Amino acid sequence: MNSEWQTFLAQQHASIADDQVTDFGAPQDELRAADSATVIADLSHQGVITATGSDTEAFLQGQFTNDVHQVTDEHSQLSAYCSPKGRMLANIRLFRRGELYCLALPRPLLEPTLKRLRMFVLRSDATLEDASETLARFGIAGPDAETLLGAWLPGLPAAVDDTVQHQELTVIRIPGPQARFEIHGPSGPLIDLWQALQSGGAIPVGYPAWSWLDITAGVPSLDSDTTDAFVPQMANLHSLGGISFKKGCYTGQEVVARMHYLGTLKRRMYRAHIDTDTPPAPGEPLYSPGGESSVGKVVLAQPSPQGGVDLLAVLQISSAEAGPIHVSNPDGPALAFQELPYSVALETG
Structure with a gap:
């Protein structure tokens, strides 16, 4: 977790363990708030890998289930990184920050994913780094999320997976029963935005409340006990727009495509x-x-x-x-x- 961001969260009375906020002192109230109010949540349970270099897009295209060519400054995507047997090793949200490709994924899976990706870079001009300590991130969700966030960051993304770059911040609209956004960027601007949103009535909540919103949205998240357990379609990734059946080859593609074209789930x-x-x-x-x-x-x-x-x-x-x-x-x-x-x-x- 970014040290400046962690210090700020601690000042907000966050309980922090294993690089994630468990709660802000009232876990049951925070769960109820996630169900009915507008909430803000630290997303340090996600790690972030950045990728740069002239061959980055082509390299990533050969690794993930979705069509990396469709990722722009205005559009992100869910995707999966698979084994040769077509089993999900990690679930990923891929987005751009200028020339950077950013891969947000469950923190426990970052190190093995980064290590495995680097093994296949070979002579490609692509450099992958753990940027979890450089970039901070938080989420906002609820009935007033769009109004509160839009007051400070005009022109919010209108559709799920759409992305807006606002100076140093990247705003991504993600699935949810109500408006839900992720914001990624340096800790300084994020701290200012968090304070503004909290002053506007957003309630800070811990990881369990945000994870419950993932459950209500039907969005899977793997960890060390479920990695390499599911073909992407088993985790409904095809229904969430996380698989392209029109792109070329990628690791595990034969198994994923066979299930789509030749088999019943x-x-x-x-x-x-x-x-x-x-x-x-x-x-x-x-x-x-x-x-x-x-x-x-x-x-x-x-x-x-x-x-x-x-x-x-x-x-x-x-x-x-x-x-x-x-x-x-x-x-x-x-x-x-x-x-x-x-x-x-x-x-x-």
């Missing part, structure tokens, strides 16, 4: 609620009653503002349709499925 990501006080960890297995073999895995889980736990999970479709599904063991808490804010295509392309 047998696993997909679901949103669900469970009546328990403790969120299951990412990668926690899911079972059908009486079953000995797991039928899926938890992707992401957080306490719900209404009590219990909300989660995203990748499941065998046949098992989900037969129901019920239980967490941790065949007698564990049962999943109550909830609607995703998008449809999921199951048929071949």
